[in-house]
Amino acid sequence: MGTTASLQGECATRLRSDTIHPMSDLSHLLTNNRVWAEGIHRTHPVFFGSLTAQQRPKFLWIGCSDSRVPANEIIGLMPGEVFVHRNVANLVVHSDLNCLSVIDYAVNELKIKDIIVCGHYGCGGVNSALAPSAGRFFDHWIRHVRDIAKFYRSDIESEPTAAGQARKLCELNVAVQVVHVRESPILQHPAARGVTVHGWIYDIADGLLHDLCPMIEKVRALEPPCARA
Ligand code: CO
Numbered sequence: 001m002g003t004t005a006s007l008q009g010e011c012a013t014r015l016r017s018d019t020i021h022p023m024s025d026l027s028h029l030l031t032n033n034r035v036w037a038e039g040i041h042r043t044h045p046v047f048f049g050s051l052t053a054q055q056r057p058k059f060l061w062i063g064c065s066d067s068r069v070p071a072n073e074i075i076g077l078m079p080g081e082v083f084v085h086r087n088v089a090n091l092v093v094h095s096d097l098n099c100l101s102v103i104d105y106a107v108n109e110l111k112i113k114d115i116i117v118c119g120h121y122g123c124g125g126v127n128s129a130l131a132p133s134a135g136r137f138f139d140h141w142i143r144h145v146r147d148i149a150k151f152y153r154s155d156i157e158s159e160p161t162a163a164g165q166a167r168k169l170c171e172l173n174v175a176v177q178v179v180h181v182r183e184s185p186i187l188q189h190p191a192a193r194g195v196t197v198h199g200w201i202y203d204i205a206d207g208l209l210h211d212l213c214p215m216i217e218k219v220r221a222l223e224p225p226c227a228r229a
Pocket of ligand 1: 089
């Protein structure tokens with residue numbers, strides 16, 4: 001056993017040092033993890049034990065991958081309290097099996113009743129939809145946001161500044177994704193009765209969340225008939 005463990009350790013070390021990240025040393029992150037786990041254990045001795053039994057999150061968070069918008073932290077929740085899906089620009093694309101599988105699992109397995117779609121101001125993915133295409137792979141994904149910018153062009157252009165237009169598109173993007181969730185076959189199924197989909201936007205400048213409820217209802221009324229269930 002000792003020899004096997006030693007070989008495994010040697011192999012992992014070789015992979016780290018020679019193949020994947022020759023200059024990368026992440027030992028400080030492992031140290032951080034131990035400090036974090038010990039801190040939790042000190043204040044909540046049964047915390048990790050209770051999580052091993054099963055997860056019972058009450059919320060599904062669909063947010064942006066942006067490192068400045070960590071789901072649990074900004075709503076003050078601990079591990080186990082929020083089920084999370086994140087991608088660039090917090091999109092819910094009708095054919096994205098990843099996101100749809102998360103929604104399906106959240107609704108039908110975890111019995112979550114509140115889904116939060118959260119965007120944020122200053123979103124790089126959303127901002128790039130207002131700029132010329134860079135011809136990168138990433139542009140295929142952002143094309144979904146460009147379509148929103150095109151459809152809501154007059155709303156966006158009613159904002160007098162470029163910064164205001166970018167903020168408006170961030171908000172509209174959230175509202176459209178909320179409609180996508182609400183009108184997905186998963187949410188339309190009777191098993192999802194009672195599930196509420198919320199649309200929020202996070203301001204990185206002050207750390208505050210804002211509910212986009214009025215805009216969502218407006219967007220829902222304006223979405224093309226082909227997108228309505
Ligand atoms: Co973003």
